[in-house]
Amino acid sequence: SSELTQDPAVSVALGQTVRITCQGDSLRSYYASWYQQKPGQAPVLVIYGKNNRPSGIPDRFSGSSSGNTASLTITGAQAEDEADYYCNSRDSSGNQAVFGGGTKLTVL
Amino acid sequence: QVQLVQSGAEVKKPGASVKVSCKASGYTFTGYYMHWVRQAPGQGLEWMGWINPNSGGTNYAQKFQGRVTMTRDTSISTAYMELSRLRSDDTAVYYCARDRGYTTGTTTSYYFDYWGQGTLVTVSS
Numbered sequence: 001s002s003e004l005t006q007d008p009a010v011s012v013a014l015g016q017t018v019r020i021t022c023q024g025d026s027l028r029s030y031y032a033s034w035y036q037q038k039p040g041q042a043p044v045l046v047i048y049g050k051n052n053r054p055s056g057i058p059d060r061f062s063g064s065s066s067g068n069t070a071s072l073t074i075t076g077a078q079a080e081d082e083a084d085y086y087c088n089s090r091d092s093s094g095n096q097a098v099f100g101g102g103t104k105l106t107v108l
Numbered sequence: 109q110v111q112l113v114q115s116g117a118e119v120k121k122p123g124a125s126v127k128v129s130c131k132a133s134g135y136t137f138t139g140y141y142m143h144w145v146r147q148a149p150g151q152g153l154e155w156m157g158w159i160n161p162n163s164g165g166t167n168y169a170q171k172f173q174g175r176v177t178m179t180r181d182t183s184i185s186t187a188y189m190e191l192s193r194l195r196s197d198d199t200a201v202y203y204c205a206r207d208r209g210y211t212t213g214t215t216t217s218y219y220f221d222y223w224g225q226g227t228l229v230t231v232s233s
Contacts, residue, residue, distance in 0.1 A: 033219035048219035
C-alpha cells in the first residue's frame with residue numbers, strides 16, 4: 001500500500017511536548033519527510049531522513065521512525081508552531097511520492 | 109540562493125487547459141528532479157508527478173494520467189505542468205518542489221527542500 005495515515009487534529013498546551021504520527025507500509029523502506037504549512041503559505045520542510053533539520057528550523061523539532069510509523073515531535077511547542085503538518089514518503093517502487101492527509105496542530 | 113518562482117494565477121473554463129511554469133535559479137536545474145503538488149481549497153497536499161529535467165523523463169500519479177503533461181526548457185531553467193480537460197474540482201493551488209534524495213544503509217530518504225510560492229488555478233464557468 002502507498003497510503004500514509006495521520007491523525008486529522010492534535011492539540012498541545014503551550015510549552016508542552018507533542019508527537020504527530022504517520023503510518024504506512026512504505027515507511028519500512030523509506031524515511032518520511034515532514035512539512036509545516038501555515039495558512040496561505042507554501043509548505044516548509046522541517047524534518048527529513050532519520051532525524052535531520054534544514055537550516056533555520058528550531059531544534060525543538062525532531063523526527064523518529066519505528067517499523068511502519070514515523071513521528072514528528074515538537075518539544076516545548078510555541079504559538080508559532082500552530083499549523084498543518086504533512087508527512088511524505090514514496091510508494092514501494094520508490095517512483096511515486098505520497099502525502100499523508102495532514103494533521104492540524106493547535107497550540108492552546 | 110535557491111528559488112522557484114511560479115507563474116501567476118489563472119482562471120479557466122471547464123474543459124480548457126492550463127500551463128503553469130516554475131522558474132528555477134540558484135542551482136543547476138538539470139541536477140534535481142522537479143515534482144508538482146496541488147492543494148484544493150481546505151484540503152491536503154496531493155502529489156501529481158515528477159519530471160527529470162536532465163532527460164525529460166516523467167512519472168505521473170495514476171489519477172492524472174492522460175490529463176497531465178510535465179515538460180521543461182533547460183535553456184531557461186523552467187519546468188512546466190500542463191493540465192487538460194479541466195473540471196471544477198481541479199481548482200487548487202499548484203506547487204512545484206525540488207526533490208532531494210539519499211540512501212543510508214538500507215533506508216532511502218526523499219524530500220522536497222524548496223517549494224515554489226504556488227499558483228492558484230480557478231476553474232469556473
